[in-house]
Each structure stands twice: as C-alpha cells, then as structure tokens.
Amino acid sequence: MVKKLTRRWQLSRVRSGDGSALAEYRRWQLFSRSLFFLDLEPHVYAVDVRYLADAKTRKQHEDAVGKSPAALYRDGVQVFRSNLPAAFPVPGGVIEVATSAVGLKRMHFVPDHGGERTLRPHPRSQEGLRARFGRRFPRTSAAIGAVSLVILLVALVVGLLQGAEAVTKIPVVAEHVGTFTSPVHLPQWAKITLTVAGFFSVLERALRLRYNRLIDSVTS
Structure with a gap:
C-alpha cells in the first residue's frame, strides 16, 4: 500500500518536457551527471540526472530547490522532467530514479507485471566505467x-x-x-x-x- 502511494506521489510530480534534445555526455561531467538508457522497441529512452543544478534549473524546480533534477528522453527528445525521487511513465511500466548522498540508488525499469531491471549506463559515465571494469x-x-x-x-x-x-x-x-x-x-x-x-x-x-x-x- 505504501509503495503504491509513493509511486502515485512520484508520478504526480512528473512534468511535461520542453522537447529539447539530449545533450552529449562530456568527460568533464563525470561527477555531476549520470546518463542511462532503456531499449523499449521501437524507442530508446534515456534518463539524464544532473547532480548540480544551475540557477536556471533551480528556477524551473522551485518546489525542490537543491534536489537533483532528472529528465526522461525518448529517441533523444525530452518528454518528461521531475524532481527526485522520480517515477517516469514508459510503455509497460515506470522508470524509478532516486539518489543517495553520494550517487544513485535507483535507476530501474519496473514493468507493470512485476520484476525490475537496471538501465544501461552511458559508457563514459562513472557507472559505465565501473560496469566496464567489472566486465574486464x-x-x-x-x-x-x-x-x-x-x-x-x-x-x-x-x-x-x-x-x-x-x-x-x-x-x-x-x-x-x-x-x-x-x-x-x-x-x-x-x-x-x-x-x-x-x-x-x-x-x-x-x-x-x-x-x-x-x-x-x-x-x-
């Protein structure tokens, strides 16, 4: 029951995106940005998390100043944005996003029928580099x-x-x-x-x- 109420609250905070294009991941953003992908045919979804919100972003998120904003992109176009923790609706389920004091603690696709799976990190991000190290x-x-x-x-x-x-x-x-x-x-x-x-x-x-x-x- 609590989980359902939490999910409903998170979904209610999701706002429409501005249609902007997904910015390329830069190496200097290693400690300030996380970027993950989810393949749901025929689309590719991306979740962009910015840990250090600039003044413009804070103004757009007045009800949660200081929290890390996140945005959902579909095929490179922003469709939703939200404060964290967030639950972005996607076909067949939701993408749950949450941070801790030192980084991410949730970046999972949770299907409607149950179960979950972690999204794929950008290869140049902290999470992507750690995943590559684990494979090698x-x-x-x-x-x-x-x-x-x-x-x-x-x-x-x-x-x-x-x-x-x-x-x-x-x-x-x-x-x-x-x-x-x-x-x-x-x-x-x-x-x-x-x-x-x-x-x-x-x-x-x-x-x-x-x-x-x-x-x-x-x-x-």
Whole structure:
C-alpha cells in the first residue's frame, strides 16, 4: 500500500518536457551527471540526472530547490522532467530514479507485471566505467565489492555499539535498563580511516546501484 502511494506521489510530480534534445555526455561531467538508457522497441529512452543544478534549473524546480533534477528522453527528445525521487511513465511500466548522498540508488525499469531491471549506463559515465571494469576484471571487481560490503558492515557494527553506549548513558535510560559499555573503542585515527573507507565503499556500491537502506546509510 505504501509503495503504491509513493509511486502515485512520484508520478504526480512528473512534468511535461520542453522537447529539447539530449545533450552529449562530456568527460568533464563525470561527477555531476549520470546518463542511462532503456531499449523499449521501437524507442530508446534515456534518463539524464544532473547532480548540480544551475540557477536556471533551480528556477524551473522551485518546489525542490537543491534536489537533483532528472529528465526522461525518448529517441533523444525530452518528454518528461521531475524532481527526485522520480517515477517516469514508459510503455509497460515506470522508470524509478532516486539518489543517495553520494550517487544513485535507483535507476530501474519496473514493468507493470512485476520484476525490475537496471538501465544501461552511458559508457563514459562513472557507472559505465565501473560496469566496464567489472566486465574486464570480474574477479577483481567481485573482490572490491566484497571489501566494500565488509567495511560498511564493520562501520555499522561499530556505530551501533557506540550508539547503544551513548543512549544508555542517559540517566533515565540507565535507570531502567542499566548501562552498556562498547567493547570496541577506536582511536581517533582509526575512526577517521573507517569514515573515509566507508565513504568510498558507499560510493563504489552506488556506482553499481547496490544501495541498501541500512548498510549504505552508515556514512551518508
């Protein structure tokens, strides 16, 4: 029920596009733009996400200043635009688009009959370069993915232990449940290292669209 209401809300925010042509992806847009494609015969759809909205874009999106605007193109022509998170209607389903603090967390085609699949990234985008690396070096790619997951799990456990210790230091809580002392106390350099490693781990997973609400929000 909640998912249906969320989908309906996202669809209600979609606006008609201005008919402009899809701009070519430039290398200098590597950290400010994501571009994905979906082949639905006889058309090719593209979703263009701009992380840094300029003044003109912000004016067009007055109800969501600071959020990343996205646009849907059909055969290179803009047909819809929306603030994020977005759900763009396409034949046979919708394209769900959402971002996290470090990148994308949703770029999926969700058919009406169920299931979903990830859109194809532009080969020169961050996501496209990561996907190409995964195809060329599958074992190394899998190892990097595993390390990223382990780092985030460690950060999650450490964060939960420290959070529990902080909560039980509150007099009212301590009076009813007692106090808890975390068995893990990291020196400052280790905390900084774990935070930095966690950030890059979240970024690496975002490039593969592997977002998990619990794990990937640890350092976001």
